[in-house]
Amino acid sequence: MSNVPHDLQYTAAHEWIRREGNVLTIGITDFAQAQLGDVVFVELPDEGSEVMVGDSIAVVESVKAASDVYAPATGTIVEINEALIDSPELVNEDPYEDAWFFKIALTEEEETETFMDAESYQDQCSE
Amino acid sequence: MATELNRTPLYQCHVDANGKMVDFGGWEMPIHYGSQVKEHEAVRTHAGLFDVSHMTVVDLTGPDTTAFLRYLLANDVAKLDVIGRALYTGMLNEQGMVIDDLICYRMADGYRLVVNCSTREKDLAWIATQASAFAVTITERPELAMLAVQGPNARAITASVATPAQADIINNIKPFNGAYGDDWFIARTGYTGEDGLEIILSADDAIALWKSLLAAGVAPTGLGARDTLRLEAGMNLYGNDMDETVTPLESAMGWTISWEPADRDFIGRQALTDQKAAGNIPRLVGLVLEGKGVMRSHQTVHFDGSDAIGEITSGTFSPSLGMSVAMARVPAGVGPACEIEMRGKRHAARIVKLPFVRNGKKVFE
Numbered sequence: 001m002s003n004v005p006h007d008l009q010y011t012a013a014h015e016w017i018r019r020e021g022n023v024l025t026i027g028i029t030d031f032a033q034a035q036l037g038d039v040v041f042v043e044l045p046d047e048g049s050e051v052m053v054g055d056s057i058a059v060v061e062s063v064k065a066a067s068d069v070y071a072p073a074t075g076t077i078v079e080i081n082e083a084l085i086d087s088p089e090l091v092n093e094d095p096y097e098d099a100w101f102f103k104i105a106l107t108e109e110e111e112t113e114t115f116m117d118a119e120s121y122q123d124q125c126s127e
Numbered sequence: 128m129a130t131e132l133n134r135t136p137l138y139q140c141h142v143d144a145n146g147k148m149v150d151f152g153g154w155e156m157p158i159h160y161g162s163q164v165k166e167h168e169a170v171r172t173h174a175g176l177f178d179v180s181h182m183t184v185v186d187l188t189g190p191d192t193t194a195f196l197r198y199l200l201a202n203d204v205a206k207l208d209v210i211g212r213a214l215y216t217g218m219l220n221e222q223g224m225v226i227d228d229l230i231c232y233r234m235a236d237g238y239r240l241v242v243n244c245s246t247r248e249k250d251l252a253w254i255a256t257q258a259s260a261f262a263v264t265i266t267e268r269p270e271l272a273m274l275a276v277q278g279p280n281a282r283a284i285t286a287s288v289a290t291p292a293q294a295d296i297i298n299n300i301k302p303f304n305g306a307y308g309d310d311w312f313i314a315r316t317g318y319t320g321e322d323g324l325e326i327i328l329s330a331d332d333a334i335a336l337w338k339s340l341l342a343a344g345v346a347p348t349g350l351g352a353r354d355t356l357r358l359e360a361g362m363n364l365y366g367n368d369m370d371e372t373v374t375p376l377e378s379a380m381g382w383t384i385s386w387e388p389a390d391r392d393f394i395g396r397q398a399l400t401d402q403k404a405a406g407n408i409p410r411l412v413g414l415v416l417e418g419k420g421v422m423r424s425h426q427t428v429h430f431d432g433s434d435a436i437g438e439i440t441s442g443t444f445s446p447s448l449g450m451s452v453a454m455a456r457v458p459a460g461v462g463p464a465c466e467i468e469m470r471g472k473r474h475a476a477r478i479v480k481l482p483f484v485r486n487g488k489k490v491f492e
Contacts, residue, residue, distance in 0.1 A: 037351065038164040040444040041419055059470065061421045063163050063355060063444050066470070092162075 002031040002125060005096055009112075010121035011072045016096060017115055024073060024112075027100045028060060028091065031125045036062035039091040042084040044102060049077045051104065053111050058101055060091060073111040075104040135180035136272045136330035140337045144347045152245040154181040156350055163351035167446040170319050170356055171487045174278035175348035176340050181244040184268040184327060185254070188237035191261035196238055198393055199257055200231065201375060203385035207233035211305045213316055216383050218242075218250070219395030223374040223402060226253055228365050228383075230316060232305050239312070239327075241273075243365050257394065272333035276340060277323035277348075277356075279487065282315075285324055288339040297324065318353065320360025320485050355443050358452065361413060361482030367424060368411060368440040368454050376402055377456060379411040379481060407459045411440065413481040413491065414453040420469055422453040422476070427468045430461040439467070445483060452483050 004010075009017040014032035018025040033039065041061040051057050051071040058069035080102045084090060090099040106112070116124070132155040141148060146157030157178070159166060169175045187196065196204040202216030212233050218226045227246045232239040242250045254265060276285050286294040293308035300306055302322075305314030312327040328336065341347060354364070361379075363369055369378035376384070376399060384399060385391070402408060416422055421444045428437030437457030445452045453476075457465075462478040479491040 037159065038162055038446075040164075041421060043419075061444070063421075063446070064351065066421060066423065 002029070002034060003096070004029070004031075004118045004122045004125070006118045008096070009115035009117060011070070011115060012124065013070050013072075015069065015072055017072055018100075019112070022106045023078060024075075024104045024106055025100050026069075026072060026102055026104065027095055028069060029121070030095050032067070033092050033095045033099075036060065036067060036091075037064045038062055039088045042088045042091065042101070044080040044082075044084065045077050047077055047080055051075065051077060053108070060088075069101060071104065072115065073104055073106050074108045075106045077102050078105045079103040133181070135178055136333055137178040137180060137274075137337055140334060141178065141347070144341065146347065146349060149350075151181070151350055154244060156181060157347070159349040159351045160347045163349065163355065164446045166346055166348040166352040167355050169346035170278045170321055170348055170352065171447055171484070172279065174276060174281040174284050174323075174345045175319075175352065176337065176345045177275040177277065177348050177353055178272075178333075178337070179275050179325070180272040180333065182273055183242045183244055183247045183250065184271050184273065185240045185242065185251070186234070186237060186266045186268060187240065187263055188266070189261075189263040192237045192263050195258055195261040195263045196231065197391055198261075199254065200229075201384045201393055201395060201399075202231075203391060203393075204231055204233065204238065206385070207231070207238075209233070209304070210235050211300075211314075213303045213305060213314060217369075217375045217378075217380055218253070219375070219393075219399075220253075220371065221394060221398065223376075223395035223398030224371045225365070225369045225373060225375060225378060225380075226250065226371060228363060228369070228380070232312075232314065241327075245366055270330065271327050272330050273325060273327050274333055274336060274340075275317055275319075275323065275325045276345060277317045277319040277321050278345075279322060281321070281323035281345070284340065284343050284345055285326075288336070288343055318360070318362055319356040320362070320482060321356075321487065354441075355446055358441050358443050358454065359445050359447055359482065359484035361454070363411070363454070364441055373456070374399060374402055377409045377411060379454075409437075409456050409458055411454055411456050412462070413479045413483060414439070414442075414455050414465070414467070414476050415479050415483075415491070416451040416453075416467065417475040417477065420474055421451045422467055422469065428455050428457055428476070429466045429468065429473065430457075431464065433458070433461055435461060437461070437465070447484050447487070448489060454481070
């Protein structure tokens with residue numbers, strides 16, 4: 001059974017979101033990393049870039065497959081986790097803490113209404 | 128579930144070893160037991176254990192068997208001058224295209240073929256049809272299991288859990304040969320680029336051997352690592368790197384075609400002769416990506432100053448090399464520099480001589 005922390009929000013694309021003020025920290029879920037298998041490469045967006053909700057802005061490659069990571073909300077990339085460039089295996093080892101991908105300063109508050117809570121996300125994964 | 132999946136006799140062993148079971152061509156098989164990369168490394172540095180019981184074993188006997196196989200296969204079984212010796216070959220259609228690749232062992236009373244599981248039905252139908260004019264008895268052996276033990280320590284550890292007669296074979300058998308020891312058919316073959324064994328044995332013996340090898344420290348290894356290991360070793364995968372749309376000459380299998388003696392008529396010979404005479408034959412090559420990223424099958428390969436495009440047939444991240452490697456079919460006369468189109472962008476790569484890795488070490492320039 002995969003780990004779904006209750007203090008986070010989720011998207012249907014298997015991303016988790018931790019919100020602090022108007023800044024969203026985003027990563028991929030334990031379920032997503034388990035599906036991908038050994039992660040070998042992560043490509044991140046540029047700091048300062050403007051992103052639109054639904055844009056593919058990062059790529060996570062495992063031995064098995066490549067997978068897009070989408071912007072869950074419109075805003076500006078204020079920080080990226082450069083540790084993932086040299087240590088992509090963190091995505092498998094610690095998906096919710098050390099392996100965050102990027103932070104977005106939110107501009108469109110209403111977009112956050114589509115985020116799921118832990119229970120809804122868990123339901124999606126067990127379907 | 129639409130259809131019931133086949134299971135090998137080792138199914139419960141995989142579940143007990145925390146195997147992640149997937150549908151692999153109609154068989155419920157382990158893709159990994161936790162980490163594909165760690166399993167890969169175990170085979171390169173120590174020893175890994177694979178259940179390959181899904182593969183199809185076919186025994187051929189009868190007075191015409193040698194003549195039949197010399198007609199059926201592009202490589203020549205007449206080269207198998209010693210009982211137990213093995214041969215890798217393509218089985219071609221009249222157009223010279225690859226129906227399957229297989230290993231053929233010479234046995235005391237005939238020959239044993241090991242063919243792919245994904246092609247089982249069409250292979251058996253093709254063999255039966257072609258055999259109609261020959262006095263040959265074809266016997267599939269679905270009751271037999273097959274284990275592969277691969278890695279630098281594979282033979283030593285397997286010998287330590289075998290009977291004295293089996294250990295004697297394991298310690299002394301030459302590469303690409305097989306022999307019977309106390310009901311196990313033990314061959315020094317594999318699909319990883321490492322030393323090791325493939326053992327064909329009864330279901331009960333396979334379960335017992337599985338358990339004793341795990342107890343002796345051999346790593347259970349799934350089909351995920353099997354694929355990265357074979358790709359690093361520059362070995363083709365049927366359905367990816369070749370199929371019924373290409374010939375062995377286009378599939379880095381030219382060395383498996385036995386042209387001599389010139390009067391041996393084998394299926395596909397004329398088509399291959401014509402293709403060679405026409406020249407300009409595409410080739411299957413190794414690719415190394417210069418930067419970060421992972422090459423995947425069906426991505427396109429582009430060359431400076433040429434409109435001709437190649438296609439990746441198998442691509443992965445190489446755990447042993449820490450970079451992406453691939454096999455690709457490219458037009459004649461291009462390279463070595465090339466670019467791979469990955470997710471809308473071009474990435475620099477180059478053609479290298481296969482294999483990428485042999486016996487744990489990088490071998491290309």
